[in-house]
Amino acid sequence: MKINKKIFWIVAISYATVTFLLNNVLHTIIGRFLMQLSYLALAFGLILFIYKILTISIKQFVYNRKK
Numbered sequence: 001m002k003i004n005k006k007i008f009w010i011v012a013i014s015y016a017t018v019t020f021l022l023n024n025v026l027h028t029i030i031g032r033f034l035m036q037l038s039y040l041a042l043a044f045g046l047i048l049f050i051y052k053i054l055t056i057s058i059k060q061f062v063y064n065r066k067k
Contacts, residue, residue, distance in 0.1 A: 019038060022031025 015034075019031060019034040022028045023035050024031070
């Protein structure tokens with residue numbers, strides 16, 4: 001499923017705004033939950049990025065070694 005860039009950015013900015021308002025301005029439990037969800041997504045993204053870099057590096061190393 002491919003999402004339109006415009007829709008993606010609208011959803012991302014809306015999520016960031018709602019999270020900021022609920023967590024930092026109103027200090028609600030829902031805001032804290034959304035922040036934890038954001039931190040979890042950030043950690044998952046970083047781990048996935050490192051994994052992809054390592055797999056590409058290993059494939060390149062094995063390919064160059066065979067030559």
